[in-house]
Amino acid sequence: MVNEGKGRLFRRKDGKYLVYLPKDLAEDSMFPFKGADTIFVKVSFLLGDSKLLVEKWPQET
Known part of the structure; x- marks a missing residue:
């Protein structure tokens, strides 16, 4: 089970901010967001x- 990981918050050239999550974290069976x-x-x-x-x-x- 993966319940933590090193992600990243960065600002794009258009001024928007994105949060990236490690794939192993987001695809873990216990990750709270499922679906689409x-x-x-x-x-x-x-x-x-x-x-x-x-x-x-x-x-x-």
């Missing part, structure tokens, strides 16, 4: 903390 190739996520952080929280974006009904 693209999943909308909510990204948040607490002021003064060095952690990002990534959650699946709630589906609208």
